[in-house]
Amino acid sequence: MSSENPPVENKPSSHDLSRCPPNKIIFDHSKGEYVCLETGEVIEERVIDERAEWRAFTPEEREKRARTGGPITGTVHDMGFATSIDYADKDASGRRIVEKKAQLQKLRKWQARTRIQSSIDRNLAQALNELERISELLNLPTHVREEAARIYRLAVEKGLVRGRSIESVIAAAVYVAAREARVPRSLDEITKYTRIPRKEIARCYRLLLKELGIKVSAVDPIDFIPRIAHALGLSGELIMAATDILNKVRDKGVTAGKDPAGLAAAAVYIAAISAGEKRTQKEVAHVAGVTEVTVRNRYKEIIEALGLEDKMEE
């Protein structure tokens, strides 16, 4: 192996919230989210009480994992019965009971039924636990978590979880919910926090769409722009500029079938250069979760479609 390791290499995790100083957190009005300028991660949406939420998300609080995501709404579960009735036909003192045998028999039958119920609950509890964990790592807003929980419940009711791991279905539900809310996370991002291979999550995703009759529109590349731009420390005006670029090329056939993240990355790259706030392809590609090659190709195509070949000098 003659290949050396570049100093700054494969650090795909732009999600390290510990390097997220409070003064680097800004509010994205277009999405109603707090976004970290360092990492581009969405911190929290739903700003009912700003200061309270703000304080909860200082790095120190983060480190201590004091609170994130808040009290789980609609995620409360019933732990079911802890006690059980055994088959020994004896009472507490060990004496044999004959008279009450019939009654006990009924009780057992009834409990067998509730046992099924409580096994569903246990499943749900575990699933919601996993959901919270993933959502937190992805910094998904609460309403997305609730939607994912709802989707998972539907999946359980339809028996779709049978023969599949809870984690994979939850991951797929998160993917769907994030897309619905237009705060998309890529399959790779979700895969990163799961033991489930990306392929499997994609399978479950398709299954959910089909079996639950869910319709999600194609991901709009524009939805990726704020995160990418913020991650690079670029301004709100620049977000607007990048958005304009994508809007202009939208109908020019350049965007069909292309990775939305790559398109957004290229738009940000172009806008940054135009604004005299140049970022390298490498930087943009990294925070966008695509390769430099892809940024390059999209860049070239957009420039050509817009006839900006000459304007890009310096």
Add this chain to the structure above:
DNA sequence: CTTTAGACGAAGTATTA
């Protein structure tokens, strides 16, 4: 030395028969 550009096959995806 770093950034950018381009080319190639490998690999994963979407579409169609």
Add this chain to the structure above:
DNA sequence: TAATAATTCGTCTAAAG
């Protein structure tokens, strides 16, 4: 289900700054 077409990725080479 299998074949196909288009796309991205990883790596390499090379030019430009």
